[in-house]
Amino acid sequence: MIFELDLVRNIFIRDGREGINDNSDDMSKVVQKLKRIGKILELINQQVGVLETMTALDFLEFRNVLLPASGFQSKQFRLIEAKMGLKMEQRYKTEYYKHTRRGSLSEADLLEVNQAEGERTLKELIIEWLERMPFFDEEYWKDYKRTTQADSDERHKFWVDYRNAYQNSLSENEAGRLKEFDKVFFEEGRGDIPPAAMRAALFITIYRNLPIFQMPFELLNTLSEIDELLSNWRYRHFLMVRRMIGLRVGTGGTSGAGYLEGTVGQHYAFREITEVATFLIERSKRPNLPNTLKERVSFNL
């Protein structure tokens, strides 16, 4: 997984020149490598079931022999998280990383993880890629037929229409979502992702049927899938741990099952991308894109 992650990151950072080459097979390579990571995760999820055929009493027979080893020491696991984009301050119970004690990460390993965090993470590269989406240049929108009049010209006419359609899709008890829409796509962004990149992710998701967006959509979808599969592993591992050692503390010095359950809720790299679904509307309610743009983003043989 680390190898594939580095490979994908290097495609985005090739030759010091930023960005993916849209006229090459870069994008399909990225998607293919990420899908491979997904397959590995599927496999390790299945392994948990095999281990669970051992009973808690069986495990106790040799638990002492494992001391002071712990999964918490896994440098590779931390590197995967860091290279994907999870930062130290976003981790559950960061204090567990502050001291290097028995069963915890060694000082040298911690240093390496910090270094990986400081390099360009997959998440940062994806954000930059999303931010450079050029489809809102005026030249593509001259023949756009707007459906809503804007209060001001601050926002692109497409987004004024989309916001209106989104508002109409909200039920009474969801009315507050409109404020959230403004915040996410025009003011603050969401989590680590700035508004322009969030807009690009939403645009790709809504119009994923257009040829030029098929691969980008596949990429975003695969990122969500990886996050979900890693989260599945965390959850299955947590359930297994509770079954094996109940509420006893871990050999790595954490609270054990309680700590692991906390990581399931918090350790995601691409949560914002997955949650774009909050802001979707039905296909039939989408604004009609102008022909100039449609031609630009379709195969024109």
Ligand code: HEM
């Ligand atoms: C009976 C089997 C297992 C038990 C009882 C167990 C227990 C634990 C506990 C209690 C922790 C929390 C850290 C600590 O305080 O030690 C932990 C973390 C971890 N374990 Fe296991 N584990 C088991 C099997 C496995 C297996 C098979 C793997 C890998 C294939 C694994 C990988 C990890 C990793 C990567 C962490 C760090 C998770 C995180 O901090 O997010 N564990 N384990």
